[in-house]
Amino acid sequence: MRKISFIKKSLLAVLFLFSVSSVFVFTSHAAVMSETFLNDSFDGGMNDEKWQVVNDTTEAIGYLGDAGTLRYVDTTGAEEVMMTTNPLTSGEGVTGYSVEFDFLYQSADWGDWFGFAFNKTEIVKGLDWGKGGYLMGRISSLQINNPSDTVDGPSSASPNALTTFEEMTPSVASIANVNVRFKFVYTTATKKLELYYDKVSETMDMSTLRNTFTFGSLSLEEDYHFAIVSSSKGLYELDNLKIEKLTATESILYVESDFESAELPEEITLAVSDKFSYGPAKALDLNNPALGAMILSKNPVVVNPNVDKKLHMAYQQNLTQLDLDKKTGVVYGVEALTDTLVTEGVVHIYFVNRDVAGTPTTFIGATMGDGEALVQVLAERSLDLNLASTGYIDVELSFGAFNNVHVNLADLKHYDFKAGATIGHFGFTGEVGTRLLVDNFTSKAYTYYDQSQAPDLAENFETSYLDSNLWEIYNSKDLRPGTEMPLFPTTKGIYIENGKLNFDVAGESARLITKHDYANVEVRFSLEDFNQPITPRNEDGEIGGVEVPTTYYVALSFGYESTLQNFWNVPTIIFQARDGGAVIYTLNMNDATVYSVDTALLLSADENKDETFEFKVIALNGKVSIWMKRASDPVTLFDGAPLLTYEDVNTKGRVALASSASGSFKLDDVSIVKMGGEFSKPEITDSVDPMTLVKPVITINNTKPVQFEQNSTDVVDLKTYFTVTDNKDSITITDQMINNGGFDLTKVGQYTISLTVTDSDGNQSVEHVILSVYPEVPEAQKSNTALVASLTSVVALGVGFGVAFVVFKKVKKI
Structure with missing residues (x-):
């Protein structure tokens, strides 16, 4: 199998010891987007639509072969399929089949998948999706x-849905x-499989x-192929x-291949x-x-004047020969095929061995x-080792503002310099010695996307x-296995009713899209x-005899090119409660982390059953x-720090809101407004007037x-110990609002008096005051002022807005 790690341990060790960090900052203008410019794994040999060879009089520029494999190589694809040309369950006496292969999965992102x-x-x-008979990995x-x-x-997982590699083989917890x-x-x-x-x-x-x-x-009536998706x-x-x-008696070979031949076995078909x-x-x-x-490169890079970041390229290089004082490396700035290294503006980033x-x-x-x-x-900088014959290393080049160029070697060595403003044609050159x-070359150019013709959208x-x-x-509808009948035929999918866009078990990636x-x-x-679900489930959680899966989420996606894509293949934010979890995670957004959110934001919690949730997402350069809150939370939360940032x-493309296969919810007040313009109606504010949330x-x-x-004849009106104000209501304190805590002038002790007030909006406030009854003082001792003071001076704690106050006070005789 072909190696994926291109950095040798010796190189890592040396570069780590001598690494030099530098900061190289790119700035960007509004609507700056990256687009694939030229990608090539070189596996297919010379691609005349991507490359052109010049001045190769000795025909020294070509291709070196490596071990044969079948490779899925194009990241612009979506749900691409390799499958058996013929079904495997058919044939006289066939009871089943076996499939065996080596599989090198080249992603470390949980959001990517295979099947x-x-x-x-x-x-x-x-x-x-949803038909069954496959393992999604x-x-x-x-x-x-x-x-x-x-x-x-x-x-x-429950019900039996998920098995982890770590459960089955702790030593292989991940196949990345x-x-x-x-x-x-x-x-x-x-x-059985x-x-x-x-x-x-x-x-x-x-x-x-x-x-x-x-x-x-x-179905036992169908004949099935095997496929990898x-x-x-x-x-x-x-x-x-x-x-x-x-x-029952033998194995019949269908296909066996090590893919060393340039011909694909006829028993295997590639859908695209x-x-x-x-x-x-x-x-x-x-x-x-x-x-x-x-x-x-066949095509030159034409720099867009609206962007600072111009081009980024990455590849793996292996210097198998590097004689003393001989140079090889990248060339760019070529405008005409007759240009040489001394032509004005042509830049050569080179590696050379010195003694x-x-x-x-x-x-x-x-x-x-x-x-x-x-x-x-x-100026030439030493790498402190001989790169010749050390194997493949990762190289990245970034072309930025003010003619800055940044070179990154193996993520450990960094170099910056200034050169010409023109990128033009780029590629590789060398000399005898x-x-x-060069392998796995990728590049992306940065453009300014003019979205002025796209309207601001507001839909209630x-x-x-x-x-x-x-x-x-x-309006995707998952089908019942083996039929063209919807899995949940009685549900309505996506439709408008009562001022809401309803998703009723709408199907995998069913969506509203611009x-x-x-x-x-x-x-x-x-x-x-x-x-x-608007269509009711029975007591077993089923609709029409089919159990509704416990995977519910809403997905916001950017970058759609058409409705034929699935949200698994575009930049997507998933707000979900998968089997009760309160999480946010993303797909195709450079971060596969699953983030937990405050349990108060758990979409499917019983206490939030009647809640409306509000979302704000800004995509900018x-x-x-991402912001998220309940409608009962202050709208000012949207002015604070976001929950998450990627x-x-x-994000260039169509915007969509989608559901899971069993997704059920109601959408409202959808706004998509271009940054730089005004945020127009319907601006989402608090569903409840914030003034109605103010407590008395x-x-x-x-x-x-x-x-x-004790035993005094005072008349104590507990209502007069409090006053109440409210932003909306005029509230009169009544005896029914007061808990006197058993207050009794005939009994010595401390008594907590509580007032509970509820306004017309249901907001409730409670306050307390402590009253004390001290032992009756004999008449003969009442002239002893110090004694009376010692008996009547107490520390009272008034719990009002969490503030303690101390009262040292003589009792006033009434």
Whole structure:
């Protein structure tokens, strides 16, 4: 299998010891968006639409092959499919089949996914969401998605839906960038699937059964293909594929391939072939080229004057030969194919070995042509090691404002310099005495997206229809396995009623989506009746005899190109209560962390059953910020710090609000307003007038006596110890509002007097005052002022707004 880690340990150690950090700040203007410019894994050889070779008189620029695999390589795809050309359950005496392969999953992002599908009846792309008969995988788990399917062995979710790799093999808790051999054995009659797997090694264990699944959703009347499906960024490599049909007495080989051939086996079909590469993986090879030979991008980078950040490129390089004083590396600033390194504005970022005390040592430097000679723009800097034959390292180049260039080597060495303003054509060059291998090249250019033609949107759903020039509803309905009948035929999906956009078990990724593209926007919406299907469930949680899955969430997505996409494939924020969890997580937004939120914001909590939740999300220059609150919370929360913020997100495209497969809620007051404009109606404010949330204010009357002699004949009106004011009501204190705490002038002791006041809006306030009754003083002692003072001076605690006060006071004889 091909290696994914391109940094050698020796390089890591040396670069870490000698790393030099620097700060390089890019600024950006409004609506700055990144777009793929040129990506190439070089596996398919020369791509004349991407590259052009110039001045290669010795034909030294070509491609070097590596071990053969089948590779899903294109991140612009969505739910791409590799599957068997013929079904595996058909044939005389066939009782099932086995599938075995090495699987190198090249994502560490939980939001990306892959699927092992055992339910395909035809060659089409996409995972058959909700139909069942497949395992949806992430870096740490495998999951079923149909109530008729079960996880028979280790499962961490209820009902049996999810099994984690850590449960099955603690030593393999994640398969991110791990080469794993999987083996599946399916028995048609029982619909049982056996799972075996282990990390690929000479000692791997493929005989221990890790788990079993029962695909009750599959039909005995259908013939099924096997397929692997993946999200746009769930890239993988497949090797050593072996598929056998099983009978009662023998195994019949269907296909066996190590993909060393450049021909794809006819037993395997790719639904969209240009999303895959197969055969020997290749790298661009500049093998001792003549001085001046270059491979350049077919198209030049034309810098947009509205952006500061211009271009970012990343690749892996391997210097297999670097003779002393010979240079090889990146070239850019080429405007004409006749340009050379001394042409004005042409920049060469190079690696060169110099003799340092008898030891070949690699330096990095950069020159720019002035029309007659080379001008040094980055003084040569030692890497303190010889890069020749140390293997692949990661290289990143960023072109920013004021002609700044930033070089990042292995995330440990950083260099900055200034050069020409033109990027033009870019590529690689070298000379005799050097050999440079380049692989997995990616680049993105930054553009200014003009969204002035896209209208501000404000929709409160008070009419029975939506403006078809502004909005589109994609009313997905999951189908019952093996039929074209909706899984929940009695539900209504998405529809407008009573001034709300209702989602009634609407289906996976069912959505309200804009017709226009946006980039920098503020999105607001409100949501109520979360996890409350309008179509009622029975006591077993079923609709029409089918259990409603316990996965509920609402998803806000950016960057849609069409309604055919799923929100798993675009930048998405998921607000959810998955099996009771109060979390927010994202997909395709550079951060796979699942964030817990305040339990007060748990959408499906019983105490929030009648709550309306309000959301505010700002997408601005690649930064996405999220606010969330209950309608009963002050609207000023939206003016404070966001709950979460995500950086470097490409939000250009259509905006959508979507649901889970069983998603049920009501949307209202949806606003999508371009940043820089005014936030117009309907501006979401507090659902309840904030003035109605103000509690009555109770003030303690400190002029009243709080100490009394036992058996005194005082008439004590407890109501006069308090005054009440309210922002709306005129409140008169009554005896019914007071708890006298058993106050009795005939009994010595301390008594807590409490006043409870409720205004017309239901706001309640409580205050307390402490009164004391001290022992009766004999007449003979009453002339002793000091004694009377000692008996009558007490410390009284008035609990008013949390303030303690001390009263030292003689009793006034009435």
